[in-house]
Amino acid sequence: MSKTAPFFLYLLFIACSFSVVFSQNQKIKAASVSHFTIDVDNFLGYDSFGYRYQINNNVFRKIRDKEIFEYKNVSLGKITRVDLQNPLKIVLFYEDFNTVVLLDNQLNKITEINFSLNNIPIVVSLTGMSTQNQLWIYNALNQQIGLFDYLKNEYKTVSTPLIETIKYYQTDFNTFYWIDKKNNWFSCDIFGKITSLGKIADFDCIEIINNHQYLYSKANLLYFKDITSTNSSAFSEIEILEKSFDKFCYKDQILSIFTDQEITNYKIVTP
Template sequence: MYKTVQKFIFSFFIFCTINPLCAQNLSINPTLISHYKNNSDAFLGFDAFGYSYQIKNNVFSKIKGNELFEYKNVSLGKITKVDLQNPLKMVLFYEDFNSVVLLDNQLNKMTEINFSQHPTPIVVTAIGMSTQNQLWIYNTLNQQIGLFDYLKNEYKTVSIPLTEPIQYYQTDFNTFFWIDKKKNWYSCDIFGKITSLGKIADFDKIAIINTSQYLFSKDNLLFFRGIDKSSPEAVSEIKILEKTFDNFYYKEQILSIFTATDISNYKIVTP
């Protein structure tokens, strides 16, 4: 009972804090389209070809029906992050060993890079696929965002040094998004232009949709926020069936909710 009341109070507080008018209780009601069991340690999402990607016992796998591809690299330790933007060239980041592995669509190793062996001192704590055979990287030694050409083994910085630690980051081919410890949201393009995108609400998990929209969870409640001129700080609660969940994934109007045992996929239309 206490947790239910606490969740209600938090939901009301978030809405009223971000939208002082409290004109109406905004909500989004997604449509459940599929539900099945999950036995992975970390479910990573889907691609346009219907393959699912997950990690179990530190083994990265790709599955569709009876098709199964796996990749493991014991020598590099735990997989820190996976970038699935390009299903023909996936990025596995092993932060403990300052290394990255690129895989093809059958999870064969294409390239392995140890940044500690580069002539320029590089310690990577954030990484993602960019354009033209390049990787986004955040180098903690100079606190700058850079681009690494994995074919030429060349590294260049593109941003000025960041003044606050990164709490969360997300990349696409052309943009490096990040949220700092003070909940300030920024983007950096491939030319190094940094744009302030606003202030982010407190969150447990977050997924950036674009430069003005994001989803976030807090205390097992899920919200959508869209920043526009007509309603610059409107927040909508997303009414999912799950009372608790471990994580969520959003891509092209499909919202996937992950629990320890199940995966639910919803069709969602954002305002």
């Protein structure tokens, strides 16, 4: 072997190392499209019609320009979670009273479901809108995922008992996603099929886009991750103006960053 060969191999090693570092630290540029101040306790996001949703003093609000709708229910205590997947059937979850309220697009009550009155014992700790007049339910009594038909008042269990504690969950019409305390990511479909989707990066906040992509924040930096990437450890940092933020929401390629009394909306296209 020539004397230049070891030096060439060294340079090749350095080049490959830089390539790996670059692939793990790609940047996604985000263009600011709007910015405004807001006085709320909890900013929830937007729907496809441009309405923003928020909670202030436990009053749920839907706002667009000067158009404001409100819903409050003092008797049910604090709103635990809101599901905005279907703007025509919004889900409000009141965990302390084991109750879900469904609202129409003007925030009129469609129905109120008290699971404590159900024939089959249900203690709901997680819930979200599913398909065909059903709600996703995680029943804390048996630690199983189920579906509740709110028109027929029927409940069925679809999953086996979950072993690990759920750290985060998110639902769409056909899928119940969750991340356990060990950062393992799973999905369950409406037929009860459970799929392991791999290990999630350590996060402060997270939002699942689909079964292979998610956004997450860590130490006030925001990242995009695609688990189908050829480099399984690669991620992309999203460049935003904020040095710190309380919450983020992503919908229809619009990234909303919520800081103390301010919202900035960015246009972003994930790779």
